[in-house]
Amino acid sequence: MVRHAFRVGARDYSTIFTWKTWLGAWFVRVLAQVAFFALVGRMLGSAERTQYLLVGNAVLLAGMVGMWAVNMVAWERSTGTLPLLAASPTHPAVVLASRGSYLVADATVSAAGALTVAGLLFGVPLPWARLPLALPVLVLVAGSAFCFATFAGGLLLGFRSAQPIVTNVAVVTLMALCGVDVPVDVYPAPVRWVSSVLPVTHGLRAIRLILGPAPAWEPILVQAAWEALVGAGWLAVCLLSFHAIVRRGRRRGTLDHSS
Template identity: 35%
Template sequence: MYFPSARLIRSGFRNAVADFKATYTWRSWLFAWLGRMLAQVVFFTGLGRAIGSPGEVGFLVLGNAMMTCVIDAMAVVATTSGERRAGTLSLLIASPSDPVWVLFGRSLHWPASGVATSVVALFALGPLYGIRWQAAQVPVAVALVFLTALGTYCVGLFLAMAVLNVPQWRNVVSNCAYLAMMAFCGVQVPASFWSPAVRVAAQAVPLTHTLSALRLVVGGAPLSAVAVEAAPALLCAAGWLLAAFGAFHWMVSVRARRLGSLDLSA
């Protein structure tokens, strides 16, 4: 069956690819962006080594390697806000298609870049810090990275809709969001370290579940246990995507109608 939304996502993704090519060359992505992310993983993992605990080193390298795809995916907040500056937002709203599907495809280059970054970090840096990958673990780990990037992208898309009317906050919101994930979702310290209220809030973030599942993979847990641990991430991603749809359509049908303007600039 052919879904119109698939055509909209594909069309948006063509623009995303063009944007990515305009932003990076293969050299600038490889030596600037990827190099920066790998250096971040080495920095935080080095702190664990300085503590002198082998367990901390393995914990930190997995958490920070996975975190790199989160940072990449959260760039959707900035690029979606850019539709207003480009003057295309009103045109999207006036079109007969659902603009959210266009916006969903419009920034898919970020989670794609994030998957590549995390995969390199996990399999190039992991063995340097004592992570021994078995052949059967590799596709499962890659699938968890993909799920993390896509789930975080849905979180970012909701935040992008929330700041669409105040684009000057886009970088503040995206940076605060991924720093909160880094602090509370089990990247640097176990999620159990935090208060019950924080732990409950962290359950709404896909990263919390996929990172826990990744550690089960490295620990040699059976695939069934990994799937059970990762399954809530799918529900979280779907929930955030629905919230993004709701936020956008509320602005168009309620707020813009009340203001008598489709540019959402008032």
């Protein structure tokens, strides 16, 4: 089931992008986004700030692409396949996660590519030999955001018109609270607590440590483990919420696309 769902998702993705349109449209777009914030750092006259903004916004791409999973549940409902998923013996969240797992791959490639190209364009002195070590952490960031977005998509089943707005608000929230442009430490304790349970925060810290001048591997592994734990937590909440949503939909008959 997982394999078939992944193949369906990959085929869906291939109808949206070819490698030419991905490079010429999508990658240019995300590269411009990272370059914009790097230019802000350069205008401030600080090489350190330029690197901080460039790395933060490149890693944010992993979370941003993962957040597209918010729309997956709505797509299933609008095409009338959500009731079929609810009637199958496999948990709907497992199928949705497998079908949308291509987003994790896209998020990782987008973030790593933007970090590499923007770093070269702006002459940021990144430790290129250690850059491959950041790839597993980017996968964790994308997966954590994907689990969070799938949970949010389930909650928004009855509010399809609000889903694009919620996706954009969620991405801006990650940008504001997770240390992308502003260090988390400047916020008051309640905001720091919210940041600690959001995707991106711990993964970004780990990547900053990896790309730092003197990486200490124990803190890196701790932050990566926290990112994985955050993703697992959102996955657990997602499974529980989908169980409740499907059970309520079966009882009320509200899972069909016309409801």
